[in-house]
Amino acid sequence: MPTFTPDTFHGIHAIVYALFDAEERLDRAAMRRQVQACLASGVHGMAALGLATEVAKLTEAERRTVMDWVAEDTAGRVPLAFTIFGSSVAEQIAQVRHAERSGADWVILQPPAAGAFGAAEYIRFFGRVAEATTLPVAIQNAPAFFGRGLTADEIRELVLQHPNIQLIKGEGPVVDIAGLIERTEGRVPVFNGRGGLELVDNLRAGCRGMILAPDCIDHAVVAYEAFRRGDEEAAERAYQAMLPAAVFSMQGIENLLCYGKRLFGARAGIDIHDRAPALRPVAAGEAMVARFAKALGPLGGL
DSSP states (O other), X not given: OOSSOGGGOOEEEEEOOOOBOTTSOBOHHHHHHHHHHHHHTTOSEEEESSGGGTGGXXXXXXXXXXXXXXXXXXXXXXXXXXXXXXSSHHHHHHHHHHHHHHTOSEEEEOOOSSOOOOHHHHHHHHHXXXXXXXXXXXXXXXXXXXXXXXXXXXXXXXXXXOTTEEEEEEOSOHHHHHXXXXXXXTOSOEEEOGGGTTHHHHHHHTOOEEEEOGGGHHHHHHHHHHHHTTOHHHHHHHHHHHHHHHHHHTSOHHHIIIIIHHHHHHHHTOOOOOOSSOOOOOHHHHHHHHHHHHHHOOSTTO
């Protein structure tokens, strides 16, 4: 049984990077250190296997390994989510089954990587996967990254048809997220991402929280906690401290995986190795990483 329920989900959730060793193998020690740094920073939830985890580069066995590792290291201290990757209903359900066994509190469904179809097909697809589990389900709606997605009205229809679709993971500008919250009448908690861009305004718009890669996660937690206690000036200061680095990293997913991951590594004391194919860093980018890491300070007290 899940330890947490959707009514308790809030705040800043960290979605882990896939960390590799020099031989491009998943690095167990680095992955554990990453979770520890996030928990020490006060995150309100942990997640894995989204775009930041380079899920498309992982084998099915590796995706299950990441679930097991992150579940073990989180140890029930905060809500735990796994993004479900797969090109068919059967493949996604198989991943959901392992998430259930690993102790996930919720799962996040992505549109299948195969093809591009109309909204009705995605609604049927998500519905069949959601019906196969008793875990709370979220839909990740990121048309800018996936090239396909649902409108606010289509998400509303999906949620009405399938009661255990209880959350939305958005990846869009705050004005789009505000429209989604309005169209779903605030009945479905919405989390945004995008590296924390527009963080405070997302909270003002009614977002339950943000799901972010961990390079600036500690500053995002400070901003959220300040907003939560009604100190919007302090929230804006914490957000402004992380904003230049967030803008630098969020020039696209490959840029995040190259430079955002290196920023995290510099702050957490972890050597970063890429798994090919990958965007390789250039001297100017590495200099910016070093400057941002110095300005932001060590991560999670490390």
